[in-house]
Amino acid sequence: xxxxxxxxxxxxxxxxxxxxxxxxxxxxxxxxxxxxxxxxxxxxxxxxxxxxxxxxxxxxxxxxxxxxxxxxxxxxxxxxxxxxxxxxxxxxxxxxxxxxxxxxxxxxxxxxxxxxxxxxxxxxxxxxxxxxxxxxxxxxxxxxxxxxxxxxxxxxxxxxxxxxxxxxxxxxxxxxxxxxxxxxxxxxxxxxx
Amino acid sequence: xxxxxxxxxxxxxxxxxxxxxxxxxxxxxxxxxxxxxxxxxxxxxxxxxxxxxxxxxxxxxxxxxxxxxxxxxxxxxxxxxxxxxxxxxxxxxxxxxxxxxxxxxxxxxxxxxxxxxxxxxxxxxxxxxxxxxxxxxxxxxxxxxxxxxxxxxxxxxxxxxxxxxxxxxxxxx
Numbered sequence: 082x083x084x085x086x087x088x089x090x091x092x093x094x095x096x097x098x099x100x101x102x103x104x105x106x107x108x109x110x111x112x113x114x115x116x117x118x119x120x121x122x123x124x125x126x127x128x129x130x131x132x133x134x135x136x137x138x139x140x141x142x143x144x145x146x147x148x149x150x151x152x153x154x155x156x157x158x159x160x161x162x163x164x165x166x167x168x169x170x171x172x173x174x175x176x177x178x179x180x181x182x183x184x185x186x187x188x189x190x191x192x193x194x195x196x197x198x199x200x201x202x203x204x205x206x207x208x209x210x211x212x213x214x215x216x217x218x219x220x221x222x223x224x225x226x227x228x229x230x231x232x233x234x235x236x237x238x239x240x241x242x243x244x245x246x247x248x249x250x251x252x253x254x255x256x257x258x259x260x261x262x263x264x265x266x267x268x269x270x271x272x273x274x
Numbered sequence: 275x276x277x278x279x280x281x282x283x284x285x286x287x288x289x290x291x292x293x294x295x296x297x298x299x300x301x302x303x304x305x306x307x308x309x310x311x312x313x314x315x316x317x318x319x320x321x322x323x324x325x326x327x328x329x330x331x332x333x334x335x336x337x338x339x340x341x342x343x344x345x346x347x348x349x350x351x352x353x354x355x356x357x358x359x360x361x362x363x364x365x366x367x368x369x370x371x372x373x374x375x376x377x378x379x380x381x382x383x384x385x386x387x388x389x390x391x392x393x394x395x396x397x398x399x400x401x402x403x404x405x406x407x408x409x410x411x412x413x414x415x416x417x418x419x420x421x422x423x424x425x426x427x428x429x430x431x432x433x434x435x436x437x438x439x440x441x442x443x444x445x446x447x
Contacts, residue, residue, distance in 0.1 A: 101336070121339070126363030129332030136336025136344070139320055140297065144340075160325030161332075168322065258367045262339045269341055 082217045084178045084240040085110045088149075090221045094228065095119075095147070099137055099265065102149040103130045105185040106244030107178060111149065113245060116252055118264040124254055128158030131165060131175055138170035141269060145172050145228065152179040152193045159202065162235070166207030169233040175208075176224070177235065180242040188242055203235035210234040276307065277445035283308035285412055286374065286437070289419035290345055295372065296320060297337045299330035300347035305376040305442040309347055327352030331359035335369045343423075345372040350379065350395040351388075353434070360402065360432055370426035370433075372419075377408070377436040382443070399434050410438035 084106065092114050100120045102108050108122035123130045134148035155162070155177055165175065181194035193199060204211040209232050214220045220238050227234035287309055290298070298313045299322040300306065313321040320342075324330050330346040337344040348356070353375050364371045378385070379392015399406045405425055407418050418435060426433045 099340075123332075123363070123367075125366055126332065126359050129328065129335070129359050129363055132329040132332025133336035133339075135322070136297070136333035136338075137340045138336075139322065139333075140337040140340035140342035158326075158329065161329050163325050164322065164329055254366065255368060258339070265340050 082215065082220060082238065082240050083243055084180070086217055087220050087238055087240060089114055090217055091224050097145070099144050099146045100149065101130050101134045101137065103127070103151050103154045105248050107149050107151060109245045109248050109250055112250045112252060118260050121261040122257060127154050128161065130154060131158065131161050134173055134175065135165055135168065135170065138173040139168060141265065142170065142172055144268065147174045147176060150175060150177045152177060152181060152191050152199060153183045155199055156191055162203050162206040162208065165233065169209055171231050171233065173233050174227045175235045177237045178240050179237050180240050182242045184242050184244050185248060200235060200237040208233055208235045213237040213239065215239045277443055278305055278307055279442055279444050280308050282412055282415065282441050283312065285415045286419070287312040289416040292416065293420050293423035294343040295345045297322065297342050297344040298347055299324055299333045299344065301327050301352055303349040303376060305437060306347050326355055328356040328359040331356055331363050331371065334371050335363055335367065338369050345374055347374050349376045351391045353395065354391060364432045368430035370430055372423055372426050373432060373434045375434055375436050376442065377438055380439055382439045395436065404432050404434050406434040406436060408436045408438050410440045
């Protein structure tokens, strides 16, 4: 399974979902399928996409939130899994695309290449629903089930270590940030700031 | 009895509430015990207990974009542990971020392990160009927290308030 195929397969179901991605290949590939105002790409601050997703999910429990994370980023913030598990927002799905490498900097293997199991780590941290999937069919089924589950889910998708040719896209970082904030404001009735 | 000031902790907490803060992320330390407890006991406050302080930058960024005002409560060593998130998250993406930082390792510090962090905190904030003020007297608490929040929102940037020993610690030294 490639990450691009996985993203394409679920893209139609992301219409009304608040999406936060990590930097690099995930951000570039999702934008190549088609940017939407409800997508935010955290183009640095590695490890914090899941923390941002938690902040949004706690602030707006009525909105469905999906984080597209990666093995390298999660490994930088393993403690964050315990925080996610502690507050376990029901409206958050945490997808980790695990290609077992730091692809964008030359493909150096991460610890998942030598056996570290992120779904098991998430489960041991206390995340109530976890799964590891290896095929596109499994991924789509598990993602749809997670969306319906109404319980914090960590879904590890094992993907090929391939990515886009380039990572810089036409969308400015701040353009994305303010557009995303405006999207959330317009969807929220009780906006306080 | 802990010598941490209950009275001044309450004043800080009340000022945070008055400035619109509804979500607090925190990693406890001695000086922050009352503040964390106040947040935990307040049904109108969402308290997020962290494993490491840098998570709080991401949580605050998410909360801000989703329309909820937040603050981080941490020790100055937590600030040191959060630098990348502050620079490549909050500053890169222009996030107003109110950081309430206990300034350990300043004059009067008795714990040897706190002393290096105390010596670099203010220079570090200056190097990061993060506007900063010290809270060392009860009279300053409410106006400075209010003004810090105002600047954070006007500039869309992080601001810091350092909780001084004279404010937080009642044991005569």
